[in-house]
Amino acid sequence: MKISIERDVLLKPLQQVIGAVEKRNTMPALANILIKAENNNIQFTGTDLEIELHASIDHPVDEAGETTLPARKLMDICKALPEGAQIVIVADADKATVKSGRSRFSLITLPASEFPILEEITSSKMFSLPQTTFKSLIEKTAFAMAHQDVRYYLNGLMLEVAPNQLRSVATDGHRLALGEAQAEIDTESTQQVIVPRKGIHELSRLLEDDGEAQVQISANHIRVTTDGLRFTSKLIDGRFPEYDRVLPKGGDKDILIDRDILKHALTRASILSNEKYRGIRLLIQSGSLKIQAHNPEQEEAEDELEIPYQGDGLEIGFNVNYLLDVLNTIKDNNVIITLKDSNSSALIKGENTDDALYVVMPMRL
Numbered sequence: 063m064k065i066s067i068e069r070d071v072l073l074k075p076l077q078q079v080i081g082a083v084e085k086r087n088t089m090p091a092l093a094n095i096l097i098k099a100e101n102n103n104i105q106f107t108g109t110d111l112e113i114e115l116h117a118s119i120d121h122p123v124d125e126a127g128e129t130t131l132p133a134r135k136l137m138d139i140c141k142a143l144p145e146g147a148q149i150v151i152v153a154d155a156d157k158a159t160v161k162s163g164r165s166r167f168s169l170i171t172l173p174a175s176e177f178p179i180l181e182e183i184t185s186s187k188m189f190s191l192p193q194t195t196f197k198s199l200i201e202k203t204a205f206a207m208a209h210q211d212v213r214y215y216l217n218g219l220m221l222e223v224a225p226n227q228l229r230s231v232a233t234d235g236h237r238l239a240l241g242e243a244q245a246e247i248d249t250e251s252t253q254q255v256i257v258p259r260k261g262i263h264e265l266s267r268l269l270e271d272d273g274e275a276q277v278q279i280s281a282n283h284i285r286v287t288t289d290g291l292r293f294t295s296k297l298i299d300g301r302f303p304e305y306d307r308v309l310p311k312g313g314d315k316d317i318l319i320d321r322d323i324l325k326h327a328l329t330r331a332s333i334l335s336n337e338k339y340r341g342i343r344l345l346i347q348s349g350s351l352k353i354q355a356h357n358p359e360q361e362e363a364e365d366e367l368e369i370p371y372q373g374d375g376l377e378i379g380f381n382v383n384y385l386l387d388v389l390n391t392i393k394d395n396n397v398i399i400t401l402k403d404s405n406s407s408a409l410i411k412g413e414n415t416d417d418a419l420y421v422v423m424p425m426r427l
Contacts, residue, residue: 310408316398
């Protein structure tokens, strides 16, 4: 195999697929990327056996062939070369040479036949939607995914495909985020799949601000194809909780408040909260919201905000980080917090947004 390519042209597909390459891996081939050059097209593939990223570019090929090269070393070499540099890669059975100007690098290769490729998927659902819509849906909810929870089905994002609607739901057992978007989905049934945490982060990174994303879902995989890029991920085999039952009902205390003012007040109070439990107390009365925090050193913080609320008083505790995560995700200027009593979860949404809801469980202080 021999290709002559400009540094910036090579760098983009490398950056797209590098996310699938594990730093610590059980198989030597997983540290490499597969490069196939043929018919004026160059393809790059990286995998960790859970997710696979495949990028292709139309580019002249000097000699067709395929090989695998150490992914991070090749990327570091490209980054270290000056912009506009011309790179020549020549690969044979066990070695590859990367040349640019007077720079020359010799890399060990592994046969392309040793590189694991995820099997072809048989789609049960297939639809398209704008990349921005899909990316926004992920960003609204991904922060609430669990991390290394023993309830493995929480360590990912649940996508629910329904007639003309796509929903995303994430929960770690203490909070829940739900987003939905309209999409032209021609289906009569509803299907739920759970995409692993790493796959969601890679997908969010790769989706762009323009163009369509084609989504295919099978029994065990999800595949998202955009212009020149294909993302495939295994699905988590498990049953996601019935999120409808978690949404609090019967809340009669609606608090409308400026998102930024509340965010800054919570941030100030959190400075003196318990570093481990991050608890803060909200005292709600007609016309005012007090935010209090204290820590084991007997230090205390209190912030008082004016709110247009007229109703019964309420005292309730929350993990301040969970509230801040929600406020950082909502884009509206004002948020509405709906509460029932000190033992019931809070329902939070943007004032003018109906396509995202957030639930935060209270904590005892």
